[in-house]
Amino acid sequence: MAGAEAATSGKIDPMHQFEVQPIFDGFSLAGQQIAFTNSALWMLLTLGVVWLFMLGGMKRQLVPGRWQVAVEGVTGFIDNMMTANIGAEGRKYTPYVFSLFMFILVANLLGMLPVGVVGLHPFTVTSHLTVTGVLAIVSFAIVLIVGFWKHGFHFFSLFVPHGTPGYMIPFIFLVELMSFLVRPFSLALRLFVAMTAGHILMKVLAGFVINGTNAGIGFAALVAVPSFALMVGITVLELLVAAIQAYVFALLTSLYINDAVNLH
């Protein structure tokens, strides 16, 4: 519908890029179609890029080459973050947080690839709440499992900070419980909305450039050229946001795991 409308009116539909479309129809399971979608394809690409990146850098040479330095830089960065936030025990969780960080970072960056110029449609995996929601739920589940495994029901003392007066405990408990339960939602929403908003903004600006160019030389000079300059700047900003959002997701996960490991 949106495509036909766009063809006739010249409007650019900024939401079309988020559509999940089946590539292979797959099979039917309990009345649901299980298809191989473009989302699945870009997740596989993400996995492939991360795998290649790690494969090239795990030669364990005494004098590392450039590639190995790049890989060791990222692993060392996550390792430092875990040690700084959790302590010596935090290194156990480095593999999980590292996988999380690399998946989000590479998925964000792959979604920014300008493969549209050769006719392919890039798809940002992390611009869907289902994907970021699952990542957040896994992080939250690890916090719950580690917390109850290590501390048993003493884990609930997380919701009562030290030195709370007795008559305030019920209220503080409720407030802290609420802020704890909101965590997976805030984790998932932040990544999803940041990527969605950035991509909508770029498509809207691209619409200005295309329609401005088509509307004649005056509009091209007044609208299309400034929009294009702005778009280049926004693209650089989006690359920064892609990295910051991956970092923030990993950082907050490490802080939440710290709560479960050390209480407070």
Add this chain to the structure above:
Amino acid sequence: MDYATAKLIGAGLAAIGVGMAALGVGNVFGSFLESALRNPAAADSQQGRLFIGFAAAELLGLLAFVVAMIVLFVDVR
């Protein structure tokens, strides 16, 4: 006022929140830079807290964007 008009005005009003978050994020980085220039030696150790503050301030602006999108695209009638 008909339904479609009210919807667009509502989405526009919700977008004000995004600008408010811009104030918040600017305040986080501005305050960090101000104090980092006073004591550059301590700046690096506080980078984690900088990004926690950034994430908290940014989330509320992103929520305003979500509200605008819900107002625009969810039909409540």
